[in-house]
Amino acid sequence: MTEQRNLPVPDGLEGERIDAALSRMFGLSRTRAAELIAAGDVLLDGVTPAKSERVRAGAWLQVRIPPPPTAPAPVAEPVPGMRILYEDEDIVVIDKPTGVAAHPTVGWTGPTVLGGLLAAGHRVATSGAAERQGIVHRLDANTTGVMVVAKSETAYSRLKRAFKERDVEKRYHALVQGHPDPLRGTVDAPIDRHPSGNGRFAVVAGGKPSITHYTTIEAFRAASLLEIDLETGRTHQIRVHMSALRHPCVGDMLYGADPTLAARLGVRRQWLHAVSLSFDHPITGHRVTFTSDYPEDLARSLEILRAES
Structure with a gap:
């Protein structure tokens, strides 16, 4: 059901961009706010504004908020290349191939882990x-790499809590452009949706706290292989933080990677692999660790780099 809201802009939002003001007033994402503006569902003093327009305290705001589109239910569909690493009555651990989303989302038509x-x-x-x-x-x-899915309700609630409380050790390997300086470091920078609203995320003041630790494993002429540990689990976190360091993941065109280097290495996606996942089993409490080898495309690119270096 469409919601209609008519109210003045609060004093505390004086000078804010209207998409940011809508986000704060109604709990919308910046992307969703921009979509409402583009659809003509927002009037500021009776006029459709640009999403970058600054609001004035007391200006009259009229907003229609249609119900957000809902993601489709998962459809059972075989996923070639998805391997089961471990399974019991409560959890299933998989080795996820590329081109597979975790679950259905609006606009995604490809295969999913759930399916x-x-x-x-x-x-x-x-x-x-x-x-x-x-x-x-x-x-x-x-x-690609290791991912756990809950089978029982108890496992679901306990694993959700473990991820939220950062009791899960998530380790990734990433091939990034250039050579990070220092070779080992921590990126502590908040992340939120990119103001452009084009599906990217970015380091944004006031975003969600995000912490990434990295260590250089191997350096090549044009790139470095990093081991990365996450304290937090924001969307695109590693990709955003590496791009913010000016060392984007090889092949990650969304975040500024060099297409020439990616083509030379045969990389058609971001070079990022979840190599291990450690957590307390939600039922037994025993610490368990699962690992995944590099898939063929990532391993082949490293062979090329080693031959050149």
Whole structure:
């Protein structure tokens, strides 16, 4: 049901961009606010504003907020190349291939982890939103590696809490352009949606706290292989933080990677792989660790770099 809101701009938002003001007033994302403005659902003193327009305290704001589009329910669909690393009555741990999203989202038409598990006859927890039942964390569609899915309701609630409380050790390897200086470091920079509203994220003042630790494993002429540990798990966190350091993941065109280098190495996606995941088993309490080898495309690119260096 469409919601209609008519009210003056609060004094505390004087001078804010209107998309940012809408976000703060109604709890919308900046992207969603920009969509409402573009659709003509926002009037400022009776006129449709530009999303970058600055608001004046007391200006009359009229906003129509249609219900957000809902993600489709997961469809059982086999996912070639998705391997089961471990399974019991409460969890299933997979090795996720590239081109596979964790769960259905608006606009995604490709395969999903949930769909692949359902197609193979695996049960998943029913907790959470219908389109992401059992999903306690996510990997980007083109990021490969270890991912755990909850099968029981108890496992779901305990794993969600463990991820929230940072009791899970998530380790990634990333091939980035150039050579980070220092070779080992920490990026502590808040992340939120990019103001452009084009699906990217960025280091943004007032964003969600985000902490990434990195260590150089191997240096090549044009790139460096890093081991990365995450304290937080923001969307695109590693990709955003590496780009902010001016060392984007090789192949990550969304965040400024060099297409020439990616083509030379045969990399058609961001070079980012979840190599291990450690957590306390939600039922037994025992610490468990699962690992994943590099997929063929990533391993081949390293062979090329080593031959050149």
